[in-house]
Amino acid sequence: MTQKSALAILQTGANVFLTGAPGSGKTHTVRAYIDWLRDHDIEPAIAASTGVAATHIHGVTIHAWSGIGITDHFTPYEIDRIASKEPVAKRIQKTKVLIIDEISMLSGIVLDAVDAVCRHVRGNDQPFGGMQVVLVGDFFQLPPIVRRNFGQSQSYGREEKTTSSFSFESSAWHSLHVVTCYLTEQHRQDDGQFLSLLSSIRAGSFAEDEAALLQERYVTAESLAAEIPRLYTHNVDVDRLNDLQLGVLPGNTRVFTMESSGRAVLIESLKRGCLSPEQLVLKEGAVVMCTKNSSSLGYANGTLGKIIGFEQETSYPIIEMLNERTLAIPPAEWVVEEEGKIRARISQIPLRLAWAVTVHKSQGQSLDAAAMDLSRAFEYGQGYVALSRVRTLEGLYLLGWSARALAVHPLVESHDQEFQAASEAAEELFGELESSGERLLLEHNFIKACGGTLEVPKGGRKKVSASKQNTYEETLVLLKEGKSIEDIVAARNLTFGTICDHLEKLTLSGRLRPEELEKLAPKTLRSHLPAIEKVFVATGFERLAPVFTKLNEAYSYDELKLARALLRSAPSVSPPASR
Template sequence: MTQDEALNILKTGANVFLTGEPGSGKTHTVNEYVKYLHSYNIDPAITASTGIAATHIGGMTIHSWSGIGIKNKLDKYDLDKIAGSEHISKRLRRTKILIIDEVSMLSAETLSMVDAVCREVKQNSEPFGGLQVVFVGDFFQLPPIVRVGRSEDRQGLLIESPVARFACDSTAWEKARPIVCYLTEQHRQDDDIFLSILSAIRSNDFDEEHMGHIEKRKIAHSSAPKGVPKLFSHNADVDRVNDDTLLKIENEERVFEMSSQGAPALVTALIKGCLSPERLALKVGASVMFTKNNMRDGFVNGTLGTVVGFSRTSGQPLVKTRNGMTIEVAPLEWVVEENGVVRARIVQVPLRLAWAITVHKSQGMSLDEAVMDLSQVFEFGQGYVALSRVRRLSGLHLLGWNARTFQVHPEILAKDESFRFLSDEASNGFEKISKEEILKMHNNFIAACDGEFVGVSKKENEIFGNSKLRKKSKISTYDETLALIKEGGDLKDISKKRGLTESTIISHVEKLHEEKKISSKDIEKMISGKTIKVIPEIKKEFKKNDDGKLTPVFEKFKGKYSFEDLRLVRMLS
């Protein structure tokens, strides 16, 4: 599938899995889609599974965005706390489109938690609370890190721990039913031999001929070119290179020590999970990477920069990031919280040295050259990710490798064949839809997102053959729904005629009811038959809960009545 085909599908508002080989243009396609949405004053939530990936697309981690943080399980207390956070709930309620990059590194369990949070906060039973979800990534690349051997009490959890490891095997993914858009163009590698090597690894056809090309790229440590980024599979190798390079800088060294407080076992776990070291040594000229998200101060986990000085007043490091911003980096804290009580905390300057990086941290990067030691690769996809960071074979400098370097996950080999087939089906299916109908789908989705129709772009006119710019009032989408309501249509009928989800139609109903354009009788006509009979009982339950939340009422009736019906009854209360 081409990027233009994928963009056409994305613009319809369908849930999408955007995938393809490294360099196929996944990030570019996402950026083009975001640019398109911005042209209609629509702000999608741009997230990623890791901090470093989030920096590539100008977003934040899905963990931060959803409020789940480092949790690996959710109970009712956790969900209520997240939904009760004004900052998080406001963020999720105004979101219409959720983009998750590097989805291969997101576990099935984490994706299920995000789905639960979205449904709870938006009070919508549809997958991800009715959001358009765009999964972006390549499952041949690094898989998620899944904790094993946990023995915590699973009683009372809202999310069952899935047996599945990959996000694409989760129930949340299955219910979202994303259209697969498998990009087949290549925009990173311009070397046919190197492309054939990467394709052979991907299809499990790596042979002696390919190995012959790889062996020609082997170098001795002493021959490694200077100033070229070094990629390693283990943190220990990265630490050695960073420490040695820092030692060679003659400027004064400043040391920042980590402080801690709380239960020893929890403190130890925090230190182990923190990317900043207990003892952080810095000098002017040191290459560094931020290790924590702080959007307010202009950095996220993975932001790269250089130490340019130290504050005369506070003594804190001054870091100039790659985009030219200079930040005074103050210490931040990492905490373990249980039932609303902080059990342990550590405090450190959120930085680490960055002359060398792990393969995990390199995912999503595009390099002219790189020095790699892949002799200790231990994870499927790790070698493939490292090799595919480089644009051409001549930029590859290998210190060593092992057999796992050229292997990909056997489960993913089978899934890839399925993804390609589903993508071809989607492409063929959209070819049968007229250009006018596709444009109508695009406009319907913009209307559903409350976008501002300021006209159709020049490129869109070229694609669809429109000779005139069309202007459309932002309120017209509500008027269209209003007309169908007055005709006496039920929710499913109106949703089908408008080409919008039931959740979106109810949002229109809520606005029209607030503006007193529809009556209680109009709303009652939209409620399903089995729910109409118990409207008085449902209204009583809403009166008991002043906050108007749907979940307590939904649970009271043991899920017998849909969230959509409950939203309609709530307007009658």
């Protein structure tokens, strides 16, 4: 299924399981859907199964969102106790759309508990109390880990579990009657051979040709360059190697301490999920990995490099990347946002030591290179997970491997075939609904049921309420005081994207002059503007998603918002702002 088809299905309000191989566009599709919801004044609840995944989507863990925390037992009393918490009840009551990322790592027991809490709070016996639920993930990735005797048989009709369970085995999953959208496009992987190899593992058809490719990537530990990260399954192995390698380097250490603000519980959640440590200890010569994306600075989550010095004025670390390009790395922010407001934020240099990384902590990353030993007794799927962390076959260094390591869980393999068949059937059905006009009717009914705005003027220019006008004025006052965008984000406790929206509105209304806006934009973004302009002119100025895709995700949505504002303010550009 294409991303376009999946998005059209999501817009009908159907409960959806969005899946596909790494690089198929799951995250991009979710972002496009979130943009669409917000365009229609519907604010989704965004959660993930783990803290690491939550930091990638500016959300919280599903455990925190639902209030279940780390509770082991979900009795009727526990469900009632959780549902009685005022913040939890308020949050669940107002939710129209719930998105849960990395569903593969969420056990069926926990999904059932979230379902039970939502039904209880909303007084509605429909699945999750009647909200739209979007489950996102790939079951070939890391599976859930469930302790023995986790869950209680008297809680909500489930038998006691003594082993791990996939979320697709849960009562909640079956009651949702999800529409499966299995994305089949490939946007990340340019290495055809490597993509074919990974696909063969998913399909259970790994054979001699694929084995020969892996054998070509075999290296000895002695011949492996120190700059190549080792991939391990346990934190203790990673910490041991990183500490050892840092200790043998000469020179003094530089310590960068994480800063934070907001609600304490959300700050702790951000810290647990952040790939950069609270105390980042560096030396010249240290092998590091970037933990955030920044197209304006030219690095990505998973970019490798080596510390070659520190800036004299700022003390920011300077890294030399594998392509020999050098770059100073300033602090970055990780935030939890809700309805355009930042509820918590942490700030740290977006680096981590990278002589070694764990498979789990590399979640969501595409590594330039990695060395791994797949010859040990791996669990089902761990070989595939480790291999899929690397961008290309050339970046793969094998210290050993076995056929057992490349086996996938039989239950995942059989269900994957069912998911693919269900996706094909869904695409055919919704294609017919599109042709008859019924899909659009479903979309309109869904927007109305959520209390959203049906009509969105082209260019995203909606009628501005008095409260909105006031918030624009507050931003304008800070701009006139000479504040940067980052200063305004911090001062107003809003997201970068929200401030970019303000800049665009202020520019279009004539309150902010083009030359004033231009001064606010990073120099790198201004230099790339001609190339970005060509794509906007070709695809239109109304939606960012097509531009994001055409530019191969090289720029964030926030950067594209700022670029669009610059282009709309330029005399030489006449985009259709309100036609």
